[in-house]
Amino acid sequence: MAARSYGQYCGVTNAVELIGERWAMLIVRDLLVGPRRYTDLKRGLPRIPTNILSSRLRELQEGGVLRRVPLHNCGLVYELTPYGRALEPILLALGRWGFQTMGDPHEGDVVTADSLTMALRTSFQAERAADLDLELHVGDVALRVIVRSGALHVAQLAPAGPPGVAGPPSGEPEAIVVAGPGIRRLIGGEATPAEAVAQDHVAVVRGDERILDRFARTFHIAPLPLLGP
Amino acid sequence: MAARSYGQYCGVTNAVELIGERWAMLIVRDLLVGPRRYTDLKRGLPRIPTNILSSRLRELQEGGVLRRVPLHNCGLVYELTPYGRALEPILLALGRWGFQTMGDPHEGDVVTADSLTMALRTSFQAERAADLDLELHVGDVALRVIVRSGALHVAQLAPAGPPGVAGPPSGEPEAIVVAGPGIRRLIGGEATPAEAVAQDHVAVVRGDERILDRFARTFHIAPLPLLGP
DNA sequence: CCGGATCCGAATCGATACTG
DNA sequence: CAGTATCGATTCGGATCCGG
Numbered sequence: 001m002a003a004r005s006y007g008q009y010c011g012v013t014n015a016v017e018l019i020g021e022r023w024a025m026l027i028v029r030d031l032l033v034g035p036r037r038y039t040d041l042k043r044g045l046p047r048i049p050t051n052i053l054s055s056r057l058r059e060l061q062e063g064g065v066l067r068r069v070p071l072h073n074c075g076l077v078y079e080l081t082p083y084g085r086a087l088e089p090i091l092l093a094l095g096r097w098g099f100q101t102m103g104d105p106h107e108g109d110v111v112t113a114d115s116l117t118m119a120l121r122t123s124f125q126a127e128r129a130a131d132l133d134l135e136l137h138v139g140d141v142a143l144r145v146i147v148r149s150g151a152l153h154v155a156q157l158a159p160a161g162p163p164g165v166a167g168p169p170s171g172e173p174e175a176i177v178v179a180g181p182g183i184r185r186l187i188g189g190e191a192t193p194a195e196a197v198a199q200d201h202v203a204v205v206r207g208d209e210r211i212l213d214r215f216a217r218t219f220h221i222a223p224l225p226l227l228g229p
Numbered sequence: 230m231a232a233r234s235y236g237q238y239c240g241v242t243n244a245v246e247l248i249g250e251r252w253a254m255l256i257v258r259d260l261l262v263g264p265r266r267y268t269d270l271k272r273g274l275p276r277i278p279t280n281i282l283s284s285r286l287r288e289l290q291e292g293g294v295l296r297r298v299p300l301h302n303c304g305l306v307y308e309l310t311p312y313g314r315a316l317e318p319i320l321l322a323l324g325r326w327g328f329q330t331m332g333d334p335h336e337g338d339v340v341t342a343d344s345l346t347m348a349l350r351t352s353f354q355a356e357r358a359a360d361l362d363l364e365l366h367v368g369d370v371a372l373r374v375i376v377r378s379g380a381l382h383v384a385q386l387a388p389a390g391p392p393g394v395a396g397p398p399s400g401e402p403e404a405i406v407v408a409g410p411g412i413r414r415l416i417g418g419e420a421t422p423a424e425a426v427a428q429d430h431v432a433v434v435r436g437d438e439r440i441l442d443r444f445a446r447t448f449h450i451a452p453l454p455l456l457g458p
Numbered sequence: 459c460c461g462g463a464t465c466c467g468a469a470t471c472g473a474t475a476c477t478g
Numbered sequence: 479c480a481g482t483a484t485c486g487a488t489t490c491g492g493a494t495c496c497g498g
Binding site for chain 1: 247312318
């Protein structure tokens with residue numbers, strides 16, 4: 001038997017053998033946002049060693065989770081197969097689960113464009129969504145977030161995002177929102193928009209501050225009733 | 230920063246730091262069936278080294294996923310916290326996902342009572358469920374499977390299962406079904422009940438063979454429309 | 459710059475033995 | 479029963495290097 005096999009004939013075990021290795025889930029998370037080059041993935045996962053990234057991409061390809069696609073001009077991108085895309089609801093649920101106990105960031109923790117994009121998808125409340133068009137800045141990341149007729153669209157703006165994946169959104173956003181990691185409190189319902197602004201977790205640098213009410217209603221992760229004991 | 234941290238402030242990342250280490254998900258899988266002693270877990274995960282089991286149990290406890298509960302008479306059990314139980318839908322979805330590409334078992338692969346119990350929960354179709362009461366044998370594992378009014382009850386019978394967790398089910402089952410790993414084909418819809426019997430994947434050693442029709446309707450994992458390319 | 463491959467020390471994992 | 483201790487085998491992390 002393969003030395004490092006779990007040795008069980010079971011669906012969960014097979015899943016974990018496909019995507020349970022270190023970094024694999026985070027690679028899938030980033031690819032759920034869209035196809036990515038090797039270099040994009042490396043930038044989106046700053047602490048991954050390049051040999052591990054190589055190995056994981058090969059293993060995920062062999063497992064049928066992703067494939068390499070040569071680009072017509074030059075280079076290549078990695079993209080999820082339909083089987084890999086079927087992980088989306090699982091990754092979203094895992095993101096909601098992990099959100100509950102995130103606490104404050106550790107020193108050196110970063111927020112990447114892809115992780116913030118997935119966090120927005122994770123917390124998106126299609127039922128209660130209000131129409132919305134804003135620019136969201138967290139650290140170095142800048143996103144254009146548009147909600148229209150119950151659908152969420154996120155585009156990554158120039159600095160440190162693969163450009164041109166979706167064309168530049170048209171028109172001006174209603175507001176520009178600058179936030180820190182404390183935006184978690186707003187999404188988690190720990191803080192009201194007014195409190196989040198008062199405590200400097202979020203600032204509206206252009207536009208009407210009341211957009212935060214719609215934001216908080218649209219992006220929300222309800223706390224679990226019991227987190228202990 | 231912690232040397233082995235992913236270095237990202239993100240819900241998925243936090244989740245993976247809590248339950249992404251090797252073996253952790255399988256420990257959670259077994260504990261979703263019920264509280265388990267150290268020795269039960271070791272028997273349910275035959276290839277886990279004991280030092281790893283110890284480490285994982287400590288880490289999962291520190292992460293708030295499980296807790297140790299001393300028993301009144303003697304010994305102790307591990308059980309999921311409410312936060313840990315919130316992983317159930319995620320584990321079930323992961324089991325369905327992994328089921329799609331399970332193939333045939335590798336040499337030495339085993340089926341455990343807890344993994345088979347979770348596989349039944351994974352594939353249970355509450356909507357289409359038919360009433361059912363059977364004894365299911367796969368390898369060394371014997372389960373009493375009862376479906377009544379749309380609810381699934383699984384009890385692990387004597388050999389190699391922690392006894393008395395739920396009292397012995399009353400009465401006699403309608404049928405006794407003996408299966409091998411090829412039961413996957415029946416659940417996945419690759420084989421009809423008649424085909425599964427003809428190819429020796431399943432045998433009804435007592436009772437009416439037509440119980441397999443109800444079984445296949447009740448436990449089913451629809452194949453994904455596209456598994457490639 | 460892109461897409462890796464190679465090398466090496468550190469940390470983790472796997473197997474077995476042993477203990478209160 | 480519920481773990482610790484030990485030790486070799488793997489894997490991971492960090493850095494460098496290389497061919498297009």
